[in-house]
Amino acid sequence: MTARDQLTLSMSGFGATSATRRVILDWFEFLGGRPGEVIYVDGGSDRASMSHLVALVQEGLIDRLELLNPRHFENDFHRCYVQEYRSGLLASKPYVMFVKPDTLPFRTGRDSWLDDDVRVLEDPGVFAVTLGHLIAPAGGTRDGYLTHDFASLNFSLMKRASFMQAMRGEIGPFIDSDFRGEFPSHIRCEEKYRRALIEWAWQSHCRRHALVTLSRPESRDWTIFHLNKSGGKLLSLRDRYRAREDVELFFDKPFSLYRPPDKGLKKLGKSIENAVRRVRKGGN
Numbered sequence: 001m002t003a004r005d006q007l008t009l010s011m012s013g014f015g016a017t018s019a020t021r022r023v024i025l026d027w028f029e030f031l032g033g034r035p036g037e038v039i040y041v042d043g044g045s046d047r048a049s050m051s052h053l054v055a056l057v058q059e060g061l062i063d064r065l066e067l068l069n070p071r072h073f074e075n076d077f078h079r080c081y082v083q084e085y086r087s088g089l090l091a092s093k094p095y096v097m098f099v100k101p102d103t104l105p106f107r108t109g110r111d112s113w114l115d116d117d118v119r120v121l122e123d124p125g126v127f128a129v130t131l132g133h134l135i136a137p138a139g140g141t142r143d144g145y146l147t148h149d150f151a152s153l154n155f156s157l158m159k160r161a162s163f164m165q166a167m168r169g170e171i172g173p174f175i176d177s178d179f180r181g182e183f184p185s186h187i188r189c190e191e192k193y194r195r196a197l198i199e200w201a202w203q204s205h206c207r208r209h210a211l212v213t214l215s216r217p218e219s220r221d222w223t224i225f226h227l228n229k230s231g232g233k234l235l236s237l238r239d240r241y242r243a244r245e246d247v248e249l250f251f252d253k254p255f256s257l258y259r260p261p262d263k264g265l266k267k268l269g270k271s272i273e274n275a276v277r278r279v280r281k282g283g284n
């Protein structure tokens with residue numbers, strides 16, 4: 001049995017579009033084929049988004065789909081951590097790869113990357129393999145990887161057992177309250193960032209147990225970029241991303257979104273727009 005057979009691709013999100021299919025296929029390509037299981041937990045999207053997801057189930061691209069009544073308590077921008085938690089909880093394979101539907105991978109070569117990363121996860125001091133676009137620069141290097149204490153839901157590979165241990169150890173009572181109890185007091189962040197609870201819990205777990213997360217240094221042959229777009233805008237950026245346009249600008253940058261510089265008519269239009277704004281501002 002291959003590492004890919006033992007892997008659950010876990011996704012969660014809100015507002016699926018026709019581009020969601022393309023993103024899933026890109027991840028299959030990145031993995032070298034379809035993983036053993038694909039799970040998608042939706043956060044209470046509208047009928048059109050649900051239809052896109054159901055079609056992906058019927059096509060065989062998603063194995064398990066969880067939909068939510070849009071009027072449900074959990075359908076809230078600031079409670080997306082519920083769906084993120086459930087996307088790991090529902091996984092049945094021993095390894096879980098969390099990705100977001102607005103994050104795109106790219107690689108050339110490195111066909112053994114998944115086997116290599118699964119092997120790295122056997123080190124008891126390693127919690128996860130993630131991407132380089134985190135909340136702070138890498139703290140160091142280790143066996144060709146960059147080291148961190150944070151893991152991103154945009155892309156993180158970990159043992160399912162490690163995921164469950166972190167969840168029970170850091171936010172167990174909150175989970176048991178169906179996420180209606182008091183927010184975990186030891187998770188210290190600005191209230192507007194509480195929606196990233198799962199990632200904060202992972203970091204707290206790493207710090208409590210002296211664990212590290214790892215990321216591969218990015219290059220033109222290996223990138224995992226968060227786009228934070230959907231639909232046609234995502235697909236347009238995807239074309240430029242896969243053409244490797246200006247990717248060097250974003251290698252391993254904290255908080256980075258892929259935003260290649262405008263070109264052609266779009267660049268001219270923005271220049272005119274900015275000039276008009278400067279004139280108006282001067283007039284005021």
